[in-house]
Amino acid sequence: MTDEINSVVVVGAGQAGCQVIDSLRQSGYEGEIHLVGEEPWLPYQRPPLSKKFLSGEIPAARLSLRPEAFYEKHKVQRHLGVRATALDAAQQELSLSNGKVLNYDRLALCTGGRVLKLPVPGAELEGVHYLRNIADVDAIKKDLDLARNIVIVGAGFIGLETAAVLAGMGKCEDGCTVTVVEMQERVMSRAVSPQISDFFEKLHTQHKVKIVMRRGVTELVGSNGRITAAELSSGERIPADLCIAGIGISPDISLAAQSGLECKNGIVVDEYAITSDPKIVAAGDCTIHPNPLLDQRLRLESVHNAIEQAKTAAASMLGERKAYAQYPWFWSDQYHVKLQMVGISQGSDTIVTRGDVEQRQFSLFYFKGDKLIAVDSINRPADHMQARRILNNQIKITPVQAGDLSIELKEII
Numbered sequence: 001m002t003d004e005i006n007s008v009v010v011v012g013a014g015q016a017g018c019q020v021i022d023s024l025r026q027s028g029y030e031g032e033i034h035l036v037g038e039e040p041w042l043p044y045q046r047p048p049l050s051k052k053f054l055s056g057e058i059p060a061a062r063l064s065l066r067p068e069a070f071y072e073k074h075k076v077q078r079h080l081g082v083r084a085t086a087l088d089a090a091q092q093e094l095s096l097s098n099g100k101v102l103n104y105d106r107l108a109l110c111t112g113g114r115v116l117k118l119p120v121p122g123a124e125l126e127g128v129h130y131l132r133n134i135a136d137v138d139a140i141k142k143d144l145d146l147a148r149n150i151v152i153v154g155a156g157f158i159g160l161e162t163a164a165v166l167a168g169m170g171k172c173e174d175g176c177t178v179t180v181v182e183m184q185e186r187v188m189s190r191a192v193s194p195q196i197s198d199f200f201e202k203l204h205t206q207h208k209v210k211i212v213m214r215r216g217v218t219e220l221v222g223s224n225g226r227i228t229a230a231e232l233s234s235g236e237r238i239p240a241d242l243c244i245a246g247i248g249i250s251p252d253i254s255l256a257a258q259s260g261l262e263c264k265n266g267i268v269v270d271e272y273a274i275t276s277d278p279k280i281v282a283a284g285d286c287t288i289h290p291n292p293l294l295d296q297r298l299r300l301e302s303v304h305n306a307i308e309q310a311k312t313a314a315a316s317m318l319g320e321r322k323a324y325a326q327y328p329w330f331w332s333d334q335y336h337v338k339l340q341m342v343g344i345s346q347g348s349d350t351i352v353t354r355g356d357v358e359q360r361q362f363s364l365f366y367f368k369g370d371k372l373i374a375v376d377s378i379n380r381p382a383d384h385m386q387a388r389r390i391l392n393n394q395i396k397i398t399p400v401q402a403g404d405l406s407i408e409l410k411e412i413i
């Protein structure tokens with residue numbers, strides 16, 4: 001990808017799209033940049049949506065990833081509140097919902113994901129919400145004041161963070177209830193080990209959140225168009241005047257698939273974030289990419305992935321080759337507990353605890369054979385930072401060293 005580049009179009013005004021622009025300008029690219037975003041806002045951070053933005057601790061203005069002045073300074077032409085509707089890869093043309101057509105030399109697809117909707121009767125009732133963008137949280141907040149019985153569907157990160165915020169608002173007190181309904185055997189089962197699931201289940205129970213496992217919501221029942229109850233697969237009916245579903249997303253591959261780019265469970269890219277069309281890169285939640293360190297293809301939903309893959313994508317557009325090869329990491333805040341994870345713990349055969357579980361300050365080091373593959377830290381941010389260095393630099397650490405608090409991790413590094 002080294003021919004002359006005068007026009008770059010970025011589809012998706014989110015975490016990855018914003019980083020692509022930043023990296024292009026930092027690398028000295030001076031040509032045109034168009035940013036097309038379906039939402040009306042400049043790129044903003046999503047993590048606070050289920051944390052301090054939901055609780056009201058931070059206003060919408062503080063969510064922006066960059067101020068307006070950044071886009072002015074870098075001469076980014078913004079097309080906000082506009083959806084890219086069709087991609088003609090052969091003509092290098094992108095059609096927008098406002099009738100405009102943009103030509104590009106290079107295109108970045110940073111289209112993120114779309115929330116999965118509850119596939120049950122009653123899902124259209126008022127009081128049933130999802131949590132992906134600012135508008136979703138604004139709508140939830142409008143219903144929150146009067147809500148006394150809240151049902152959260154899905155005990156993943158978003159469902160549990162939401163439960164923690166609602167418990168903190170007193171929604172588990174004075175006859176009010178917050179119930180999390182989860183089909184799986186344990187909370188956050190897709191992402192964390194049974195030990196971490198167990199820790200968080202207890203934490204929520206201590207804060208009076210009810211967790212109902214191994215049951216699904218089969219119907220949302222309503223009266224006068226508004227939700228009144230949720231029926232579970234066990235036949236049980238629980239009162240609900242507000243329902244928030246956090247049951248996952250599907251990668252937004254619509255534009256890519258329609259234009260004939262290779263897609264599986266995501267837009268297929270190589271380690272340079274290049275799609276099956278060499279003039280088109282993709283980054284963030286919408287991609288499926290190879291990770292040479294883990295020797296597998298991954299589709300990740302994390303800020304770290306969006307930022308780092310976007311840096312690689314920007315470099316590729318300018319003809320550089322910087323492979324994206326890092327251990328994935330992620331965090332979640334629930335109550336006063338910060339969980340930070342690096343690597344993928346599935347498949348480990350030895351787990352070593354460092355720190356004090358009772359004090360809620362510990363890390364779990366996951367080994368496969370004698371190789372460290374992942375570390376989950378609870379309120380031990382220094383462990384997390386060192387673990388990232390250990391894993392990314394493939395530094396040897398033994399289970400004995402990992403568990404011995406008298407050995408500083410930075411000494412090993």
Ligand SMILES: Cc1cc2nc3c(=O)[nH]c(=O)nc-3n(C[C@H](O)[C@H](O)[C@H](O)COP(=O)(O)OP(=O)(O)OC[C@H]3O[C@@H](n4cnc5c(N)ncnc54)[C@H](O)[C@@H]3O)c2cc1C
Nearest residue numbers: 012014015016038046047083084111112284285301302303
């Ligand atoms: C509530 C919540 C909490 C989270 N918490 C954490 C956390 O604690 N830690 C963490 O690491 N990650 C967290 N995440 C995940 C993280 O925010 C995402 O992984 C990250 O935002 C992905 O960035 P992205 O640019 O790929 O997609 P997005 O930020 O979703 O941006 C994609 C954008 O593209 C737009 N778009 C799609 N198609 C088109 C089109 N055809 N035309 C125009 N625009 C289009 C979408 O409207 C969207 O605005 C959280 C996510 C949510 C929703």
